[in-house]
Amino acid sequence: MSDTSMRAVVQQTLGGSEVLSVQQVSRPEPLPTEVLVKVYAAGVNPVDWKTRAGGGMAGVLGEPPFTLGWDVSGVVEKVGFGVTSWQEGDEVYGMPWFPRAAGGYAEYVTAPARQFARKPSSVSHEQAAAVPLAALTAWQVLVDTAHVQAGRRVLIHAAAGGVGHLAVQFARHLGAHVIGTARSSRHEWLTKLGADELVDYTAVRFEDAVTDVDVVVDLIGDLHENTSTRSLEVLRPGGLLVAVPAGVSPELAVAAEAKGIRVTPFLVEPDGPALTAIGALIDNGEVVVEVEEVFALEQAADAHERGEANRTRGKLVLRVAS
Numbered sequence: 001m002s003d004t005s006m007r008a009v010v011q012q013t014l015g016g017s018e019v020l021s022v023q024q025v026s027r028p029e030p031l032p033t034e035v036l037v038k039v040y041a042a043g044v045n046p047v048d049w050k051t052r053a054g055g056g057m058a059g060v061l062g063e064p065p066f067t068l069g070w071d072v073s074g075v076v077e078k079v080g081f082g083v084t085s086w087q088e089g090d091e092v093y094g095m096p097w098f099p100r101a102a103g104g105y106a107e108y109v110t111a112p113a114r115q116f117a118r119k120p121s122s123v124s125h126e127q128a129a130a131v132p133l134a135a136l137t138a139w140q141v142l143v144d145t146a147h148v149q150a151g152r153r154v155l156i157h158a159a160a161g162g163v164g165h166l167a168v169q170f171a172r173h174l175g176a177h178v179i180g181t182a183r184s185s186r187h188e189w190l191t192k193l194g195a196d197e198l199v200d201y202t203a204v205r206f207e208d209a210v211t212d213v214d215v216v217v218d219l220i221g222d223l224h225e226n227t228s229t230r231s232l233e234v235l236r237p238g239g240l241l242v243a244v245p246a247g248v249s250p251e252l253a254v255a256a257e258a259k260g261i262r263v264t265p266f267l268v269e270p271d272g273p274a275l276t277a278i279g280a281l282i283d284n285g286e287v288v289v290e291v292e293e294v295f296a297l298e299q300a301a302d303a304h305e306r307g308e309a310n311r312t313r314g315k316l317v318l319r320v321a322s
Ligand SMILES: NC(=O)c1ccc[n+]([C@@H]2O[C@H](COP(=O)([O-])OP(=O)(O)OC[C@H]3O[C@@H](n4cnc5c(N)ncnc54)[C@H](OP(=O)(O)O)[C@@H]3O)[C@@H](O)[C@H]2O)c1
Pocket: 045, 046, 047, 133, 134, 137, 157, 158, 159, 160, 161, 162, 163, 164, 181, 182, 183, 186, 201, 219, 220, 224, 244, 245, 246, 266, 267, 268, 307, 310, 311, 312, 313, 314, 315
């Protein structure tokens, strides 16, 4: 392969997983303050398949062709003018550019140097690539948005998913009483990760089993069985519901206000320093990232289909180089 081209998953139109194909495209060049990263692995997130089909961040990316993917783990290949934080050969991971296009499903990405952090040294590139978007979401919700402190009661919906299983561990790290919703086959694993109480949402209505919650990390939304609106029933007055996916009822804010509950939308942001803190928790063994399966770059469509089934335990990842 030439120095000026690379393999990338490209889509020419919006649509189903069949629009994804590996093509030869131009390799990007870092501008001043940017780094060129050789990607070893790219994480797969629900926003990827939503965007592929015209939802998610499609409005930000504009018309195809484009390359999906925000989570990357790799090695700095080249630094742009003025970069002092990284050198060629450094192992880094990050979620650059979000919500603008990052083109993570590719052999190389360029992005602002400070949107990366040093890759946690105790894990593989595949595991590291599973971390950024899910972990930054969990971290920015619990730490920066909800300011969770020891003793707070935190309910995490979809605790077994990519964001959820990391949120369980961060909430435990913060000293919270951690409650999660997940099917019963996930309970033993989530208890080991730090959940104090688990509700099998397929058997029990969570609002019949949970009470006096300070913070709901809502990773489901009202589109699925009015989960956001039903969550108001478990929150105490003064509590906070962080609505992570788009799709809450237009009446939610009014209903919450009537109960003295706060509701906020949320969108994750690139954050190198938070990834450094998260990487330290991974390297000291306090936080583990669960990767359900690693797919080849050519299997991006299979990875999307798996994710869209909405049963993923932890994360899905694409291997780009080895
Ligand atoms: N706004 C933002 O910045 C932002 C950032 C990240 C993610 N998100 C959104 O947040 C959502 C979650 O993301 P994710 O990456 O964690 O997704 P994910 O990994 O694909 O979630 C899959 C998990 O959802 C669980 N699940 C499905 N339906 C459920 C229900 N009704 N109740 C409880 N659990 C249920 C499944 O667990 P079981 O096997 O137990 O059923 C599965 O483990 C997505 O909609 C994503 O787009 C938004």
